[in-house]
Amino acid sequence: MIRIMLITFSYIIFGSCTNNDQKVDTALLVQKEDIKLVAPKLKDNNFFFKDNTLISFYETFANSKVFYKVNNAKYKQYNGPFVISKSSQLSYFCADSDFINSDTISQNYFNTVNFKRFKIEGSEPSEPYLNKGLSALNNIAKADFQFKDEEWIAFKDSVVKFELTVQDIVSQKGTIGFSFLNMQSSWIFKPQKISVEAVNDEGEVFSKQQQVIDSKSISTDGFFYTTIQLEKPSLIYKIEIEQLDSLPSWHPGHGGQPWLFMDEIIVF
Ligand SMILES: [Ca+2]
Numbered sequence: 001m002i003r004i005m006l007i008t009f010s011y012i013i014f015g016s017c018t019n020n021d022q023k024v025d026t027a028l029l030v031q032k033e034d035i036k037l038v039a040p041k042l043k044d045n046n047f048f049f050k051d052n053t054l055i056s057f058y059e060t061f062a063n064s065k066v067f068y069k070v071n072n073a074k075y076k077q078y079n080g081p082f083v084i085s086k087s088s089q090l091s092y093f094c095a096d097s098d099f100i101n102s103d104t105i106s107q108n109y110f111n112t113v114n115f116k117r118f119k120i121e122g123s124e125p126s127e128p129y130l131n132k133g134l135s136a137l138n139n140i141a142k143a144d145f146q147f148k149d150e151e152w153i154a155f156k157d158s159v160v161k162f163e164l165t166v167q168d169i170v171s172q173k174g175t176i177g178f179s180f181l182n183m184q185s186s187w188i189f190k191p192q193k194i195s196v197e198a199v200n201d202e203g204e205v206f207s208k209q210q211q212v213i214d215s216k217s218i219s220t221d222g223f224f225y226t227t228i229q230l231e232k233p234s235l236i237y238k239i240e241i242e243q244l245d246s247l248p249s250w251h252p253g254h255g256g257q258p259w260l261f262m263d264e265i266i267v268f
């Protein structure tokens with residue numbers, strides 16, 4: 001599959017301008033070295049797996065190569081499908097000496113064996129992205145990278161609240177994972193803050209953590225996954241997720257309301 005960004009800008013005539021009634025065409029010649037490769041594309045998106053999952057990439061453009069690393073290992077060249085069996089972060093990019101390297105994509109894979117089952121109540125998603133409702137957030141199914149994938153649910157509220165009731169505390173670490181989509185051109189932004197409270201049977205908060213996220217800056221499209229670790233696990237977690245009040249000043253839709261897209265919450 002030939003996938004190359006900005007190729008349409010090669011040898012494009014950028015309109016024309018008039019000088020002394022004489023029409024002068026101005027052409028912009030973009031050199032190969034100025035062209036940035038598009039990141040490699042994964043063949044299957046089995047982000048949640050029980051035993052292991054096979055990682056493979058589609059063919060890349062011409063002589064470009066895929067480089068990848070698992071967690072903090074060194075990057076190596078991709079020569080064919082490989083297996084991941086533990087929860088890991090896969091990072092990858094495309095390179096060719098004649099072009100600019102692609103962006104690096106980082107993607108989390110999860111062995112679901114340690115996932116804790118839980119019930120979820122709270123803010124309902126907004127039209128037209130109701131899809132599966134809150135059940136999308138605890139069904140151990142990852143959405144595709146298309147925002148129209150029905151595994152996504154989306155919120156317009158500036159504050160979204162959930163309460164999770166976990167079925168058992170055995171071997172639980174008190175870690176909560178959150179999976180979002182970041183696609184700023186489609187008005188889909190990461191949250192700016194996530195707060196988690198651990199609550200006991202009497203409704204008292206005995207542990208809490210929050211995370212502030214730079215969601216305003218321009219960033220590459222991709223899945224956004226983050227975790228919050230509490231000091232002690234609980235059977236009840238109260239979660240508050242804050243979205244930007246409005247699209248930032250640099251955005252073409254400045255002043256409009258951004259969307260918050262989620263596809264899963266994970267309790268370890
Ligand atoms: Ca899901």
